[in-house]
Amino acid sequence: MSAPDDEPLHEARLWRDNGWTAQVIKNEDDEGWAVAMYKAGESEPALVGPWTMGRDKKNPKPLDGNAFNTLVKTAHEVIRRHEQQREAQLNKALYVARDGAWLKITLEIVPAEEEPYAWLRAQDAAGEPLAEFKVAASFRLTQSAAEAWVDGGFERPAGRD
Structure with a gap:
């Protein structure tokens, strides 16, 4: 037994x-x-x-x-x-310096089985949210993409859901 x-x-x-x-x-x-x-x-x-x-x-x-x-x-x-x-x-974080302050830009991939997606977020140096968009899981967060997003006033990026 x-x-x-x-x-x-x-x-x-x-x-x-x-x-x-x-x-x-x-x-x-x-x-x-x-x-x-x-x-x-x-x-x-x-x-x-x-x-x-x-x-x-x-x-x-x-x-x-x-x-x-x-x-x-x-x-x-x-x-x-x-x-x-x-x-x-699944997670990436970059920093962008603008106007003497650091901004944190993050991409958090949510690996849902049927339709994965990601959250693109921006926070100020104190951790306060500045912007958040749901984007495609295939969205590539690069330094140049983060800087362009910040410089564009956090408009909804291409490659969104």
């Missing part, structure tokens, strides 16, 4: 604890072994990496608490880097 998905399980090739599961699997690419780290509720592994052979050079080394904790830490880092990369892809 197997343990429910949320109960700790500590076996040689399957270790589950604190919302994570490590599973040692046969490496399809060669004769070695790999370990896959799954976050609870996710069907795809957050991390897959090589796993050490045991002393018999045939079977994998058994999982243990130290190895599991290291794998959890590494998987957390991988997820965090993916989230940071995704955030950078």
